[in-house]
Amino acid sequence: MAGTAGHDPIFKASIDEAFKLLGSRRDGLSGDEAAARLKRNGPNLPVTSIRRTLAAKALRRLADPLVAILLIAAFISGVTGDWQSFVVIVVIVLMSIVLDLVQEQKAEKAVDALKRSVAVTATVRRDGAWLAIPVQDVVKGDVVHLASGDLVPADGLVLVAQQLLVNEAVLTGETYAVEKREAAASDHDRVLYSGTSVVGGEADLLVSATGPATRFGAIAASLQEREPPTAFETGLHSLGMLILRLTGFLVLFVLLTQLWRHGLSVESFLFAVALAVGLTPELLPMVVTVTLARGAERMSKKKVVVKRLSAIHDLGSMDILCTDKTGTLTEARIALVDRIDADGQSSQRVEELLRRNSALIGGMRSALDDAILANGGLGDENWAKGCDLPFDFDRRRASVMTLRDGKAELVTKGAPEAILACCTHVERNGAIVPLDEAGRSRIAAMFEQKGSEGFRLLAVAYRPIDPTISRLAEADEHDLVFAGCGVFLDPPKASAKDAIVSLRKAGIALKIISGDAAPVVAHLVQSLDIPAKGMLTGEEIEAMTDAALASRVVDTDLFVRVSPDQKRRIVLALRRRGHTTGFLGDGINDAPAIHAADVGLSVEGGTDVAREAADIILLATDLQVIADGVAEGRRTFANIMKYVRMGTSSNFGNMLSTALASLVLPFLPLAPLQILLNNLLYDLSEIGIPFDRADEEELATPKKWDMGQALHFTLVMGPLSSLFDLTTFAVLIFVFKASAPVFQTAWFVESILTQILVIFVIRTAKPFWKSRAHPILTATSLGALAVSLGIALSGIGAFFGFVSLPLPLLGAIVLISAGYLTLAEIIKRFAFAVSSGRRLHHPAFLRH
Numbered sequence: 001m002a003g004t005a006g007h008d009p010i011f012k013a014s015i016d017e018a019f020k021l022l023g024s025r026r027d028g029l030s031g032d033e034a035a036a037r038l039k040r041n042g043p044n045l046p047v048t049s050i051r052r053t054l055a056a057k058a059l060r061r062l063a064d065p066l067v068a069i070l071l072i073a074a075f076i077s078g079v080t081g082d083w084q085s086f087v088v089i090v091v092i093v094l095m096s097i098v099l100d101l102v103q104e105q106k107a108e109k110a111v112d113a114l115k116r117s118v119a120v121t122a123t124v125r126r127d128g129a130w131l132a133i134p135v136q137d138v139v140k141g142d143v144v145h146l147a148s149g150d151l152v153p154a155d156g157l158v159l160v161a162q163q164l165l166v167n168e169a170v171l172t173g174e175t176y177a178v179e180k181r182e183a184a185a186s187d188h189d190r191v192l193y194s195g196t197s198v199v200g201g202e203a204d205l206l207v208s209a210t211g212p213a214t215r216f217g218a219i220a221a222s223l224q225e226r227e228p229p230t231a232f233e234t235g236l237h238s239l240g241m242l243i244l245r246l247t248g249f250l251v252l253f254v255l256l257t258q259l260w261r262h263g264l265s266v267e268s269f270l271f272a273v274a275l276a277v278g279l280t281p282e283l284l285p286m287v288v289t290v291t292l293a294r295g296a297e298r299m300s301k302k303k304v305v306v307k308r309l310s311a312i313h314d315l316g317s318m319d320i321l322c323t324d325k326t327g328t329l330t331e332a333r334i335a336l337v338d339r340i341d342a343d344g345q346s347s348q349r350v351e352e353l354l355r356r357n358s359a360l361i362g363g364m365r366s367a368l369d370d371a372i373l374a375n376g377g378l379g380d381e382n383w384a385k386g387c388d389l390p391f392d393f394d395r396r397r398a399s400v401m402t403l404r405d406g407k408a409e410l411v412t413k414g415a416p417e418a419i420l421a422c423c424t425h426v427e428r429n430g431a432i433v434p435l436d437e438a439g440r441s442r443i444a445a446m447f448e449q450k451g452s453e454g455f456r457l458l459a460v461a462y463r464p465i466d467p468t469i470s471r472l473a474e475a476d477e478h479d480l481v482f483a484g485c486g487v488f489l490d491p492p493k494a495s496a497k498d499a500i501v502s503l504r505k506a507g508i509a510l511k512i513i514s515g516d517a518a519p520v521v522a523h524l525v526q527s528l529d530i531p532a533k534g535m536l537t538g539e540e541i542e543a544m545t546d547a548a549l550a551s552r553v554v555d556t557d558l559f560v561r562v563s564p565d566q567k568r569r570i571v572l573a574l575r576r577r578g579h580t581t582g583f584l585g586d587g588i589n590d591a592p593a594i595h596a597a598d599v600g601l602s603v604e605g606g607t608d609v610a611r612e613a614a615d616i617i618l619l620a621t622d623l624q625v626i627a628d629g630v631a632e633g634r635r636t637f638a639n640i641m642k643y644v645r646m647g648t649s650s651n652f653g654n655m656l657s658t659a660l661a662s663l664v665l666p667f668l669p670l671a672p673l674q675i676l677l678n679n680l681l682y683d684l685s686e687i688g689i690p691f692d693r694a695d696e697e698e699l700a701t702p703k704k705w706d707m708g709q710a711l712h713f714t715l716v717m718g719p720l721s722s723l724f725d726l727t728t729f730a731v732l733i734f735v736f737k738a739s740a741p742v743f744q745t746a747w748f749v750e751s752i753l754t755q756i757l758v759i760f761v762i763r764t765a766k767p768f769w770k771s772r773a774h775p776i777l778t779a780t781s782l783g784a785l786a787v788s789l790g791i792a793l794s795g796i797g798a799f800f801g802f803v804s805l806p807l808p809l810l811g812a813i814v815l816i817s818a819g820y821l822t823l824a825e826i827i828k829r830f831a832f833a834v835s836s837g838r839r840l841h842h843p844a845f846l847r848h
């Protein structure tokens with residue numbers, strides 16, 4: 001297999017040989033060469049995505065069973081000399097395909113543009129200069145620079161590395177980072193794989209394989225990764241299947257009775273086909289895509305960029321939002337405000353140690369390091385760097401060996417408890433004394449005190465060390481002398497308060513999952529007035545099974561000192577309890593949880609790893625942005641549900657009545673052509689739905705797909721519609737003694753009139769005059785209605801077999817329609833209201 005790891009000869013080659021094999025140099029490719037290679041080898045995407053051309057998409061539509069049946073029908077009509085039907089069917093097929101394609105094409109374009117705007121970039125050397133380019137433009141032979149938090153964009157060889165730590169969990173499932181070096185003993189240690197992530201250090205990489213040829217590409221291709229459908233999509237699908245099955249059954253039944261009663265005729269075949277078309281909610285996929293794409297565009301204006309379209313539903317149904325602390329709840333403007341010794345006194349010595357550690361340490365740098373070095377670098381210029389053991393989120397410490405005049409000192413800084421645990425001595429007034437239990441608790445009390453005042457602490461400790469050691473390990477972090485702490489301040493974010501209130505109003509509970517200490521988080525929560533209950537620490541979580549954790553998570557709002565894997569476990573536990581869970585974070589340490597959440601959220605300035613794992617990227621680090629996004633998500637849901645309600649009650653109802661009437665009437669209640677026309681005009685009327693507004697009430701709570709509710713609506717509204725249809729039939733036959741053409745014209749007018757106007761009733765749970773439809777929806781529906789009536793009641797109608805109706809008959813139709821609409825308005829409250837207590841019981845096969 002191409003690019004299978006370890007077997008690629010390049011992985012065994014010396015660096016110089018590798019450059020030669022790949023036709024590249026240390027200062028990278030030229031822009032022209034890179035462009036040529038990109039053209040030759042294709043984009044650097046794990047799976048070459050099948051970009052369908054417009055023609056291919058149109059062809060695919062033609063292969064749709066429904067369309068295929070229609071085309072067969074057209075063919076039969078043509079052959080039997082029924083040119084009228086032939087023309088109309090072909091026009092209808094063309095119109096519906098064009099309608100579908102144009103809408104979907106536009107939607108796709110918009111979504112693609114959004115996705116590109118938040119795509120991850122790679123830093124490559126082109127024409128001798130470092131350049132940030134989209135990851136998909138990386139080619140074989142490129143020299144790529146990687147820093148901590150970056151994703152490895154392609155497979156390749158390490159050229160130079162500094163303390164490079166890589167997480168290869170995507171390939172190996174191993175969550176601990178592995179070290180990679182240029183001159184490593186084994187092939188594996190000098191090779192970086194596409195899709196893995198840099199958690200510490202820096203490196204330059206020579207790209208040896210891109211796209212499907214990478215090891216990750218090979219896996220991705222064999223899995224043909226597809227996003228698993230959301231609950232909403234599965235729900236819609238099973239509803240669609242249910243309607244389809246009903247339709248198939250009904251149409252077959254109609255066809256058989258027609259055959260039995262009138263013998264084989266083109267007309268009855270066409271009638272059955274048209275019924276099938278009329279009954280199928282064929283516009284549903286288009287409405288869903290367009291609604292989602294519209295939603296995505298609107299959200300982007302509110303600074304929420306959607307990478308995965310279906311995440312919009314998840315966002316709308318999210319009822320728990322987990323967030324880390326820094327940047328979301330605080331300003332992320334971390335400043336070093338004091339440095340104190342073990343007795344809490346300001347100390348220059350502590351500052352010097354902190355600076356020495358921050359200035360000389362390799363690997364991942366944090367905002368805390370930046371704050372320490374804000375006023376210059378090394379405190380004492382004479383120190384040189386020895387080996388080091390960079391920070392990681394499990395140890396929460398960073399150690400560096402520092403050298404001066406042939407002597408070596410190990411300086412370790414990190415989370416206060418994590419440092420104190422490694423200390424046996426303490427520095428007091430320049431003297432080193434053993435640390436007894438009393439001393440230990442005094443220091444711990446100081447941590448607690450500072451934390452509860454809202455200060456973040458970073459402790460620092462040291463010890464002499466053998467200067468000949470060439471590698472540091474965790475086991476070297478022992479017998480340290482506690483020196484003191486850096487005291488940091490990160491002010492709470494002023495806007496967070498209101499945002500949390502709007503989230504709560506929207507029915508979303510907030511949970512804070514932080515790597516920081518308990519008192520700091522508790523202080524922040526207090527100063528922001530967040531009503532938080534319960535707290536779990538990483539230590540407690542460590543001791544819990546997943547089941548135990550699941551029993552505690554819902555009632556706990558604060559999680560402190562948690563590791564990256566614990567963040568993930570918390571999210572999974574919440575999901576296990578049935579909550580639609582979101583996670584917002586920006587760091588390497590947040591990526592696993594972002595990935596595990598129903599809705600993974602990250603921010604524009606976050607690390608590549610976090611952004612790659614996320615479904616949604618916020619262009620502003622602000623909870624208010626999420627609250628706005630949630631409202632949009634719920635609006636899209638509401639609009640799709642409008643279409644579903646319309647389809648399942650009025651349109652389906654009318655077609656059902658038509659089918660049933662055909663069983664008893666001596667003629668067809670609607671000619672096949674008329675059914676197709678009805679269907680087309682009705683589809684046109686609904687094009688405005690994706691643009692519609694939603695009522696405040698609909699946005700107030702998390703929304704989930706509920707098959708029971710959808711069926712309940714149908715079971716209340718459906719019979720009402722049928723009742724009026726029967727009345728109409730009776731009036732037409734018995735009162736007006738209607739002939740076939742009169743009956744058909746009248747029934748066409750009434751069904752299109754009620755079908756279209758009831759949109760305004762069904763689109764809202766409130767009285768219809770209290771909720772104004774969006775002008776676009778008003779325009780499409782009233783426009784379609786005008787066209788329908790224009791065709792049916794004017795001379796053009798003759799083409800479709802319509803005749804002019806006597807005035808009294810028209811009056812009767814208007815009266816019946818008005819009666820239906822009035823009753824629908826009154827009864828809809830029972831159709832909408834379905835409290836959990838009165839939830840309809842429906843058979844298991846519907847409950848997917």
Ligand SMILES: Nc1ncnc2c1ncn2[C@@H]1O[C@H](COP(=O)(O)OP(=O)(O)OP(=O)(O)O)[C@@H](O)[C@H]1O
Nearest residue numbers: 324325326366391396397398413414415514515516
């Ligand atoms: N560069 C560093 N050197 C030493 N220790 C560090 C460093 N960066 C972070 N720490 C320690 O690790 C802890 C966890 O890191 P951090 O606070 O970034 O986690 P987090 O979960 O992202 O927190 P937050 O919720 O504030 O975003 C910090 O509280 C600090 O004690």
Ligand SMILES: [Mg+2]
Nearest residue numbers: 324325326587
């Ligand atoms: Mg963080």
